[in-house]
Amino acid sequence: MGKQLLKNVMLVNENRIHESDVLVKDDIILKIDRDISDPQAKVFDLHGHYLLPGVIDDQVHFREPGLTHKGTIATESRAAVAGGITTFMEQPNTNPQTTTIEKLEEKFQIAAQSAFANYSFLFGGTNDNLEEIKRLDKNACSGVKLFLGSSTGNMLVDDEAVIEQIFLNTEMVISAHCEDESTIRKNLANYISRYGDDIPVKFHPVIRSEEACYLSSSKAIALAKKTGARLHVFHLSTGKETELFRNDIPLSQKKITAEVCIHHLWFSEADYDTKGTLIKWNPAVKTAADREQLWKALLDDRLDVIATDHAPHLLEEKDNVYTKAPSGGPLVQHALPAMLEKVHEGAISLEKMVEKMCHNPAILFEIQGRGYLREGYYADMVVVDINNPWKVTPSNSVYKCGWSPFEGTTFKSQITHTFVNGHLAYEKGRFSELRKAKRLTFERD
Structure with a gap:
C-alpha cells in the first residue's frame, strides 16, 4: 500500500478536535502533525472534512x-x-x-x-x-x-x-x-x-x-x-x-x-x-x-x-x-x-x-492497536463530510437483505472514505474488492 497522506483534516480523537495531517505507511499511522509533506505519499486533500477512528x-x-x-x-x-x-x-x-x-x-x-x-x-x-x-x-x-x-x-x-x-x-x-x-x-x-x-x-x-x-x-x-x-x-x-x-x-x-x-x-x-x-x-x-x-x-x-x-x-x-x-x-x-x-x-x-x-x-475488550488515531496504531480511519445531506433509499442501502429501518430519513452527514488497515476500502459509494482486514488481537494479561 505504500504511503498515504491525509491533508487538512479536522481530527477527532481523545476528546479533542484539531486540524492536522496524517501520514500512513502500509497499515500503520506513521505520523500525526501539521504540515506533513512526503513526496512518496499519495495525497488526499480533505479540507473541511472530519477524520474519526x-x-x-x-x-x-x-x-x-x-x-x-x-x-x-x-x-x-x-x-x-x-x-x-x-x-x-x-x-x-x-x-x-x-x-x-x-x-x-x-x-x-x-x-x-x-x-x-x-x-x-x-x-x-x-x-x-x-x-x-x-x-x-x-x-x-x-x-x-x-x-x-x-x-x-x-x-x-x-x-x-x-x-x-x-x-x-x-x-x-x-x-x-x-x-x-x-x-x-x-x-x-x-x-x-x-x-x-x-x-x-x-x-x-x-x-x-x-x-x-x-x-x-x-x-x-x-x-x-x-x-x-x-x-x-x-x-x-x-x-x-x-x-x-x-x-x-x-x-x-x-x-x-x-x-x-x-x-x-x-x-x-x-x-x-x-x-x-x-x-x-x-x-x-x-x-x-x-x-x-x-x-x-x-x-x-x-x-x-x-x-x-x-x-x-x-x-x-x-x-x-x-x-x-x-x-x-x-x-x-x-x-x-x-x-x-x-x-x-x-x-x-x-x-x-x-x-x-x-x-x-x-x-x-482490550483490543490491540485500534480505536484511536495514534502514531503506531493501525490505520483504521473514517472521513466524514459533516454537511452533505443524503436520503436513505433501497437503492443506496447495500445490505444483502435490501432494506433499512431508516428508509426515507435524510442524514446531514456522509461517510466519504473508510480506510481499513491503511487500505482505502470505501470511497464515495465505491468499494475496493481487495480485502485487507485482520483478525483482532488483544492485550490481556
Missing part, C-alpha cells in the same frame, strides 16, 4: 454460517465499511452455533477469506459447554456471549448453576443478552389468548417488558459482583436498568459495563405505528421516557458503548404476523450517520460520540 461495533449478527440468505460476513462487512465501521464482533447464534472451539475457528477461517472489516467473534455459552469455555484461550476471541433471554437462534442459557460456573471459570468479558424468559412467556401467552398470532406489534415492549429486562440484568449483575466476573450487558433498553451501572470510576477499572444500541437511542414506541415489525428487536424499543433516560446515562458515562446489534432479515420474513416475524434489523451502514445526526441536533458532542463508538470498545 474507525468505529468498533461490539455486537453484530452477520448470519454466516447457516443463515446466509439473510447476510454473510462478506456482504454485511462490506455494508459496515460503507458506514465507517472498520471492526466488528460477530455473535454465536449462527447455524451451527459457535459453541465449540472448532466452530469458532471455522468462522475465523471464513472471515479471513471474506471480511472487508477487521473481525473477531464471541463464543457462545450454553447449558452444557462449560468444559469448552474452560479450554478457550483468553486471547482467542472477543469474549463469551450468554443469551439469558432467548432470541433469534434460541441459545437460551437458563440453568442458574451453570451460569454461575461460567462466571467463575472465565477471565474473558462475558457479554449478556438480559431478558427474563419466564416473564416474557407469561406475557406472550396473555396476548396470544387475546389476539392469537396476530398481536399488534405495539405490544412488543409490553411482552418483552421493562420487568423482564430489569429482572434479568439485575440478577446477572448481582452474580457478577458475587463471582468477580467481568460482565458486559448488551443493548440496554430501559431507563430503570441504567440505575444499575456506575460512572464514578474510569472504564478501564469497571468490572461491570453496559452497551446501548442505535435503535434504542433513535426510535420509541410511537414508531411502531409507521414502522411495524421493521423495528421489532429483542429487547424491544420502548417508551420515549426510556429513550431519554438511556441518553442521559450514555452522556453521564453509566453506559459505555454504542453498538448496532445489526441483525438482518428478509422483508418477506419481517412481513408476517407478530409471532412469526423475526426480531432484528440491518444497521451497520447507517449507525454512524444516525449518530452524526444526533451531533447536529446537539444531543451528543462529536468527541463523546467517538469515545463511545471507537475508544471505549477498544478499552473494554
Whole structure:
C-alpha cells in the first residue's frame, strides 16, 4: 500500500478536535502533525472534512454460517465499511452455533477469506459447554456471549448453576443478552389468548417488558459482583436498568459495563405505528421516557458503548404476523450517520460520540492497536463530510437483505472514505474488492 497522506483534516480523537495531517505507511499511522509533506505519499486533500477512528461495533449478527440468505460476513462487512465501521464482533447464534472451539475457528477461517472489516467473534455459552469455555484461550476471541433471554437462534442459557460456573471459570468479558424468559412467556401467552398470532406489534415492549429486562440484568449483575466476573450487558433498553451501572470510576477499572444500541437511542414506541415489525428487536424499543433516560446515562458515562446489534432479515420474513416475524434489523451502514445526526441536533458532542463508538470498545475488550488515531496504531480511519445531506433509499442501502429501518430519513452527514488497515476500502459509494482486514488481537494479561 505504500504511503498515504491525509491533508487538512479536522481530527477527532481523545476528546479533542484539531486540524492536522496524517501520514500512513502500509497499515500503520506513521505520523500525526501539521504540515506533513512526503513526496512518496499519495495525497488526499480533505479540507473541511472530519477524520474519526474507525468505529468498533461490539455486537453484530452477520448470519454466516447457516443463515446466509439473510447476510454473510462478506456482504454485511462490506455494508459496515460503507458506514465507517472498520471492526466488528460477530455473535454465536449462527447455524451451527459457535459453541465449540472448532466452530469458532471455522468462522475465523471464513472471515479471513471474506471480511472487508477487521473481525473477531464471541463464543457462545450454553447449558452444557462449560468444559469448552474452560479450554478457550483468553486471547482467542472477543469474549463469551450468554443469551439469558432467548432470541433469534434460541441459545437460551437458563440453568442458574451453570451460569454461575461460567462466571467463575472465565477471565474473558462475558457479554449478556438480559431478558427474563419466564416473564416474557407469561406475557406472550396473555396476548396470544387475546389476539392469537396476530398481536399488534405495539405490544412488543409490553411482552418483552421493562420487568423482564430489569429482572434479568439485575440478577446477572448481582452474580457478577458475587463471582468477580467481568460482565458486559448488551443493548440496554430501559431507563430503570441504567440505575444499575456506575460512572464514578474510569472504564478501564469497571468490572461491570453496559452497551446501548442505535435503535434504542433513535426510535420509541410511537414508531411502531409507521414502522411495524421493521423495528421489532429483542429487547424491544420502548417508551420515549426510556429513550431519554438511556441518553442521559450514555452522556453521564453509566453506559459505555454504542453498538448496532445489526441483525438482518428478509422483508418477506419481517412481513408476517407478530409471532412469526423475526426480531432484528440491518444497521451497520447507517449507525454512524444516525449518530452524526444526533451531533447536529446537539444531543451528543462529536468527541463523546467517538469515545463511545471507537475508544471505549477498544478499552473494554482490550483490543490491540485500534480505536484511536495514534502514531503506531493501525490505520483504521473514517472521513466524514459533516454537511452533505443524503436520503436513505433501497437503492443506496447495500445490505444483502435490501432494506433499512431508516428508509426515507435524510442524514446531514456522509461517510466519504473508510480506510481499513491503511487500505482505502470505501470511497464515495465505491468499494475496493481487495480485502485487507485482520483478525483482532488483544492485550490481556
